[in-house]
Each structure stands twice: as C-alpha cells, then as structure tokens.
Amino acid sequence: MAGDETKRRVLWLASARAIVRLTWARTVTPLLLVGMAVLVLLPMVFAVVFASRGPLAGDPVVFLVERYDQLVLAIAVPILSLLLGTSAFAAESNDGTLMYLVTTTTPRWWIVLVRMLFTATVAAGLSALAVWGSGRIATGASDPMSVTQAFGLAAALGAATYAAGFTAVALLTKRALVGGLAYVLFWEGILSATFPALNFLSVRQWMLAVAASMTDATSKRLDAGPSLNAALIGSAVVTVVAVIIATRRLSRPRLSRIGN
Amino acid sequence: MSGVAETVPTGGNGTGTATANSVAARGASDIPLVFDQISHWYGDVVAVNSINAVVNAGITGLLGPNGAGKTTLLQLAAGLLSPSAGTVRVYGRSPASGPSAYADIGLVPEQEALPGNMTAEAFVLARAALLGLPDIAEATRKALATVELDNVKRRKLGGFSKGMKQRAKLAAALVHEPRLVLLDEPFNGLDPRQRVGMMRLLEARAEQGTAVLLSSHILEEIEGLASRIMVMLAGRLAATGDYRSLRRLMTDRPHTVHVRSTNDRQLAAALIANPTVVGVEVMTDGLSVRATDYAGFARAVGPAAKHLDISVFEIKPADESLEHVFAYLVEK
Numbered sequence: 001m002a003g004d005e006t007k008r009r010v011l012w013l014a015s016a017r018a019i020v021r022l023t024w025a026r027t028v029t030p031l032l033l034v035g036m037a038v039l040v041l042l043p044m045v046f047a048v049v050f051a052s053r054g055p056l057a058g059d060p061v062v063f064l065v066e067r068y069d070q071l072v073l074a075i076a077v078p079i080l081s082l083l084l085g086t087s088a089f090a091a092e093s094n095d096g097t098l099m100y101l102v103t104t105t106t107p108r109w110w111i112v113l114v115r116m117l118f119t120a121t122v123a124a125g126l127s128a129l130a131v132w133g134s135g136r137i138a139t140g141a142s143d144p145m146s147v148t149q150a151f152g153l154a155a156a157l158g159a160a161t162y163a164a165g166f167t168a169v170a171l172l173t174k175r176a177l178v179g180g181l182a183y184v185l186f187w188e189g190i191l192s193a194t195f196p197a198l199n200f201l202s203v204r205q206w207m208l209a210v211a212a213s214m215t216d217a218t219s220k221r222l223d224a225g226p227s228l229n230a231a232l233i234g235s236a237v238v239t240v241v242a243v244i245i246a247t248r249r250l251s252r253p254r255l256s257r258i259g260n
Numbered sequence: 261m262s263g264v265a266e267t268v269p270t271g272g273n274g275t276g277t278a279t280a281n282s283v284a285a286r287g288a289s290d291i292p293l294v295f296d297q298i299s300h301w302y303g304d305v306v307a308v309n310s311i312n313a314v315v316n317a318g319i320t321g322l323l324g325p326n327g328a329g330k331t332t333l334l335q336l337a338a339g340l341l342s343p344s345a346g347t348v349r350v351y352g353r354s355p356a357s358g359p360s361a362y363a364d365i366g367l368v369p370e371q372e373a374l375p376g377n378m379t380a381e382a383f384v385l386a387r388a389a390l391l392g393l394p395d396i397a398e399a400t401r402k403a404l405a406t407v408e409l410d411n412v413k414r415r416k417l418g419g420f421s422k423g424m425k426q427r428a429k430l431a432a433a434l435v436h437e438p439r440l441v442l443l444d445e446p447f448n449g450l451d452p453r454q455r456v457g458m459m460r461l462l463e464a465r466a467e468q469g470t471a472v473l474l475s476s477h478i479l480e481e482i483e484g485l486a487s488r489i490m491v492m493l494a495g496r497l498a499a500t501g502d503y504r505s506l507r508r509l510m511t512d513r514p515h516t517v518h519v520r521s522t523n524d525r526q527l528a529a530a531l532i533a534n535p536t537v538v539g540v541e542v543m544t545d546g547l548s549v550r551a552t553d554y555a556g557f558a559r560a561v562g563p564a565a566k567h568l569d570i571s572v573f574e575i576k577p578a579d580e581s582l583e584h585v586f587a588y589l590v591e592k
Binding site for chain 1: 338339340342356360362365367371373375386387391392432549558
C-alpha cells in the first residue's frame, strides 16, 4: 500500500511538473514579458518621482494608498492576471496544441488546478513585487502603518482571483483578452468605483477590503469597501467556480486548428 | 480478422448489417474501434453522416478528398468531438467517457503546431508524464528512438523541419504504446525517404497488434500500406473493403484521356479500332478518348501513331482526380 501511495504521489507531481512546463512554454513570450515588466515597473516610476521631491512630496501613506488603489489594484494587478490567465489556454486552443494536453489520462480538474495555481502564483508574486517595490522606493524600509504589507497581500489575493477567473474565460471564448480588458476598464475601473452597490461584485473592492483590515491608514476608498468576510468569500467563490467551469470546458475543448 | 468490415462499395450508408453482425459476434471490448450510425454536424453542415464501420487490428486507410469529413471522423474516434447522433466505441467504451480512455488512444493531428520553445525530449517527457507512465524517461527514450529523433532530442521543436515535427508528433502519440493509433494525413510534408520510414514504423506497430487508422486524400499514399480502406465522400462512407477490391474498381472504370498529336483526326480513326477504346471525340485542342483499360490504351497509342507517322505531343488522364474516382465508386 505504501508503495502504491508513493507511486501515486510521484504520478501527480510528475504530471504537475509537465503541466507547468507546457504552461511556461506557451505562456512566456517576449511580448508578455515586456508587458508584465511595464506593469510591475509603472508604480515604481511614480514612487521614484514621489521620492525625488523629498519633503515637498507630502505624506507617503496618502501617496501610497492612492497609487496602490488607482494604479496597482485598478490596472497592474488585473491586467497582469489577464495577460497570464488568457495566454496559455488561448494560444493552445487557437493552434490546436491543447490536444496534447487533453488526450492524456490526467484528470481535467488537475490540469486546470495546476495551470491556475501557476498563473495565480506568478500574477500574485509580480503584483506583490509592484507593491513592495514602489513602497520601498517611497518610504524606504519603514512601511508606516503597514500600508505596503497590507496592499501587498491584498494585491496577491486579488491577482490569484483574477488569474483563476481569466484562465476559465480563456477556455470559454476566443476573445478572452478583449473581453477581460473591457471588464477591467469598465466594471472594475469605472462602475465599481462609482456605484457603492457594486462593491460586493468587484475584485478591486475585495482587495481594498483586505488591505483595510491590515493597515491603520484611512481613506475614503479604503473605508467604503465591503467587509473582509465578504471579500474572502467572494474571492473563494470566484476561484472555485472558475475551476469548475474550466474543468467542464476542458472536457470538450475548442480546438480550432486541429485539422481541416 | 483484420481491417474494416467487408462491404464494397456501400452506396453511402456505411457497412450496415455487416458491422452490427461482426460486433455482435465478438466481445465489444475486443474491438479497437466501432462507429455505430455515427453522425456529426456543425450547425447546418453535416460533416459525418450515418457511418457504420469497424476498425480492427492492422492498418486501415481512411481515404477521401479534402472536406470529406475524415478529420471530423478521427476527432470523433479520439473523443475530441461528441457525435450528434450514434455512438463511437474504443475497445468497448466511449472515447469521451473520461481521460482514462486515452490509455488506449494515440492521435497524430494534421496541424503542425507544436510548443516551439520546448525540446523534443521535454515535449515527449511531458506527454509521458501526463499519460501516467511508470517509467517516464525510458518511455520517452524508446519513443524518440522509434521515430529516429533520439539524436536531435535536445533541439527545440521550433527549429524542426516539417518531417521532423511529424515524427515528434508521432513519438508523442506512441509514447504510451496505445492499442489504437489515429493519424490525420500523416504523410503531408514528408519527403519520399521519410514516407518510407513512417510506413515501416506503422507496419511494425500493426504487426504488434495495434489498430492503425490513417487518413489521406491521396490513394497512392496508402497503396501498399493499408490492407483495408474506408472511402469517405461528402460525409458519407462511400465504400469500405480491402485495398485490392477498391483498386480494381477504380482501375476498371472507363477513363477519359486527353491526347494531342500532329494529326488528331487520323489518329482518332486509328484509335477507335482499338478494343480498349469506347469513344473518341475530336476537339479543338486534341482528342478526348474514353478507354476501358487505361494501361492497355497507353500501350496501344504509341504503335498506332508510329504506324501512321503521327507525332504524339501529350497523353494526359482527364479524370484522375480523387473526386472523380470516388464519385464513380458511389455511382457504382
């Protein structure tokens, strides 16, 4: 029995490694790397400008809360996740190489889960890096009111949620990138920030709720979000639903160029 | 018993009762591939129409012009498409029943795309791992050696020639030694030497008891390789049976041959006397000759022209496209 358990564990790990290798091979392109680098560096550029003004720049906590909200949570995190989440499955679906993944004995849910974990981890890591880097530039090592730490964790959680959602969307439609971009700009960027009633349906607002629970800093935006519990439940629901939808979809993949 | 069920030709509705009987006579789980009244349509377009067929161990050719529905049929066999009507069985179970069905199936698609920045070895290793093989490294080594890619296994797939990519796809499909191998136009882009290599490889698999179903739109491509043939036309199974029967039907049909010479009228008078010729039409740019035996006609035309001191510029078959041949089979 112990031998069987060992064999089974190795099988899961080996297939997970294979899925990650295939994901890496299809996801990481020079264009994507440039896009991700721009999104990670953009908040840091703002922080450099802020730091260069010295005492004239104002309160670093106010600066960071505003930039984290408007630049990192509203733009960098969702677009990073969108690029990562949509690239692998979409490319494989379009050129037919998804076939090499789905004509195997590996359970679909495992393929989806590993791929989502990969994209979520990379998106979360890069988002946290954007937060940490700009915080470090603006305030040095001090992190007043734990604002960098709070937003770093919030951004990581939001990135993971977005990545799961966008990975599932990439299996549902060929226009996942365009649809995701429209969602980020209009729903997350404009509607959820304008209408408080939509707070409970916005990943950006969930990230703000997580950040608000971990920092002593206050602002109108931080205080207006949903509760921490609502944010965590919402994030968990999106992730689970994304895994289920993607698993079902992968059972009947769209292989547009498998043959003529 | 090998190959598809015996029916030549079917008149468009598959092997019908013959298939049902052959399936009933054996345990369903022993039969590599069964199409039972299978149909598939995309919106208003019927891609596969009421096909009955059994594919057994050995090499079976799936022949038909482009757009005949061959790829759709192979995708149905591989469980990548669900039938709109009917059932597909691979060793007694639906290929769409779950991932474990792929332990028995290897598919080589027509499309060329591969993960370009992976090495051949990494690609086949990934497939071996995803197929749950106990010794991934050994299975990969064996598969790459089988397709003769072991000496370039560390090279990236993006730099491979078309023939090498085809072999890499084959290695990925064979790494778990499936009992049913489906190949969609496997000879596309291969040079003659590579074709021969691929043929020998498939023959070796078939000799080991593997059922191989390969599609092609070129009859000569599978000549000498597939002992059994399924002919598809416009989504229907036009004919099935052993290669020789179909080949005989195809060669025995009346042929139309276009001939150009220095004196077409005089040559026409001479040719009509030949027993293989059933009709001659004089046209502005030559002769249109109807012959029952193409080889016999080709042998006769030279001496006839020489006897009359006529120079022949061109002898060209006018109806050798596969569509013509298949249309003839369907009519027959």
